[in-house]
Amino acid sequence: MAEHDYDVLVIGAGPGGYVAAIRAAQLGLRTACAESRETLGGTCLNVGCIPSKALLHASEMYEEAAHGALAKFGIDFQGVTLDLDRMHAEKAKAVKELTGGIEFLFKKNKVEWLKGRASFQDKNTVSVGDRTVTAKNIVIATGSSVTPLPGVEIDQKVVVDSTGALALPKVPEHLVVIGGGVIGLELGSVWRRLGAKVTVVEYLDQILPGFDGEVRKEANKIFKKQGFELRLSTKVTGVTVQGDKASVQVEPAQGGEGETLQADAVLVAIGRRPNIDGLNLEAAGVELTKRGQVGIDHDFRTNVPGIWAIGDVAPGLMLAHKAEDEGIAVAENIAGQTGIVNHDVIPSVVYTHPEVAGVGLTEEVAREKGEIKVGKFPFMANSRAKTNRDTDGLVKVIADAKSDRVLGVWMIGSLAGTMIAQAAQAMEFGATSEDIAYTCHAHPTHSEALKEAAMAVTGKPIHI
Ligand code: FAD
Ligand code: NAI
Numbered sequence: 001m002a003e004h005d006y007d008v009l010v011i012g013a014g015p016g017g018y019v020a021a022i023r024a025a026q027l028g029l030r031t032a033c034a035e036s037r038e039t040l041g042g043t044c045l046n047v048g049c050i051p052s053k054a055l056l057h058a059s060e061m062y063e064e065a066a067h068g069a070l071a072k073f074g075i076d077f078q079g080v081t082l083d084l085d086r087m088h089a090e091k092a093k094a095v096k097e098l099t100g101g102i103e104f105l106f107k108k109n110k111v112e113w114l115k116g117r118a119s120f121q122d123k124n125t126v127s128v129g130d131r132t133v134t135a136k137n138i139v140i141a142t143g144s145s146v147t148p149l150p151g152v153e154i155d156q157k158v159v160v161d162s163t164g165a166l167a168l169p170k171v172p173e174h175l176v177v178i179g180g181g182v183i184g185l186e187l188g189s190v191w192r193r194l195g196a197k198v199t200v201v202e203y204l205d206q207i208l209p210g211f212d213g214e215v216r217k218e219a220n221k222i223f224k225k226q227g228f229e230l231r232l233s234t235k236v237t238g239v240t241v242q243g244d245k246a247s248v249q250v251e252p253a254q255g256g257e258g259e260t261l262q263a264d265a266v267l268v269a270i271g272r273r274p275n276i277d278g279l280n281l282e283a284a285g286v287e288l289t290k291r292g293q294v295g296i297d298h299d300f301r302t303n304v305p306g307i308w309a310i311g312d313v314a315p316g317l318m319l320a321h322k323a324e325d326e327g328i329a330v331a332e333n334i335a336g337q338t339g340i341v342n343h344d345v346i347p348s349v350v351y352t353h354p355e356v357a358g359v360g361l362t363e364e365v366a367r368e369k370g371e372i373k374v375g376k377f378p379f380m381a382n383s384r385a386k387t388n389r390d391t392d393g394l395v396k397v398i399a400d401a402k403s404d405r406v407l408g409v410w411m412i413g414s415l416a417g418t419m420i421a422q423a424a425q426a427m428e429f430g431a432t433s434e435d436i437a438y439t440c441h442a443h444p445t446h447s448e449a450l451k452e453a454a455m456a457v458t459g460k461p462i463h464i
Pocket of ligand 1: 011012013014015016017018034035036037041042043044045047048049050052116117118119141142143144162163183275278279310311312313318319320321322323351
């Protein structure tokens, strides 16, 4: 008889947890995954990446059709109407298919789904709903949830978080978004395209913290042109709801005279925090970082042998692909292999139009670390972008001044989210800017802008 019920128990079936469970099972380990939601896939598949991208895609098509963006190509629409219920239904279908797909993969790989909330009893024992199970290894992959804003109550009707903003039953006349980060701009884009006036209130002096400064500035310019009202260096001091309206009190971040914005909906999107409530980590002796994440080493081990942590609940970028890669690596480490994630090369993408993407160091950080060279190329000079009449944005390559090794790539452009994969791969292989510049890129493609930006690092692009 085995000493424990399972070799591996994963807590949480988001992109981190479900991938860890599948890989562990593939490696021959007896694996279970505890998940309290009705469906698998975590935040990403249920109320994050997938439904947001479904609405971004659909709203982009609506805007193109409804606001005459296609007229210049000779494509005219008459009487375009919006059926928001159908748009939501199609989004729900995508979510259902994908979450159902994970259930299928669990069955195929013989991962047992333990339905219910997990709570540690001791370092090898966990209660899940009304069951108690033991495991030799336990992976904490409980993800994150919305950071609340003190004094602002989320009722999911007038004042919503991202989950509520993915399901608004009608287009608000005026949506006030608190937080000019990824969620604010993506979901703000959805509702602006569908007809809302959108005001983004951002505490810092620029949107999209963590992105390259020049790209942030360029994004700001483009979003303003699209009709976003961006209130930078501004803080929200309170929100009062009366019936189906809200009053949002704002004032300059540094203090000063305040004003009140009237809104039909308020989206709170000021970041996310790790899910540790109810896990009873004390019973296992697992320690947290100062920021409330589960502390881990390079191999994803917590301070307690046999307990591991990955994804949003652990330090690092809160991104699905980071969680997935950590899921594979932790399972391989548990199986005695060498699972590694290179946290220096994790791409970030904002799925607005144009998309904003980056990988590696920003110009600001790279400059602090040493001497660098920077090459840029605007989509205005890229033949495919010009042909498509879609020339907003640029590509920027940052390389070490001496070795020419690429340290970071940042871009804003309609296909930036897809193009950034090439940059990440080049960096993972230790490429120099010259390596990218001398790689043959198909013509006419947006990717040629990356090649030319790399050529510009040493001052020799062809098309500008
Ligand atoms: P999660 O996906 O949060 O999954 C954790 C799971 O654990 C949850 O299902 C939860 O129910 C379960 N759980 C928690 N506690 C317990 C417990 N005690 N017992 C049992 N189960 C428990 N990232 C991207 O890379 N690209 C995107 O386009 C993108 N879009 C996003 C859009 C929105 C609106 C949001 C909110 C997030 C988005 N993200 C995106 C971020 C992405 O969703 C997260 O980084 C990712 O889901 C983290 O994966 P995870 O496995 O760590 O945790
Ligand atoms: P974020 O960290 O991206 O942005 C939050 C913004 O709110 C910041 O700009 C911050 O300065 C601002 N802010 C904080 N407190 C404020 C206050 N009191 N008043 C006004 N502004 C304030 O967080 P966001 O947008 O909530 O997203 C959470 C996480 O979800 C992201 O960090 C990202 O990792 C993930 N995500 C990823 C997506 C993607 O990859 N495309 C899409 C959506 C979410």
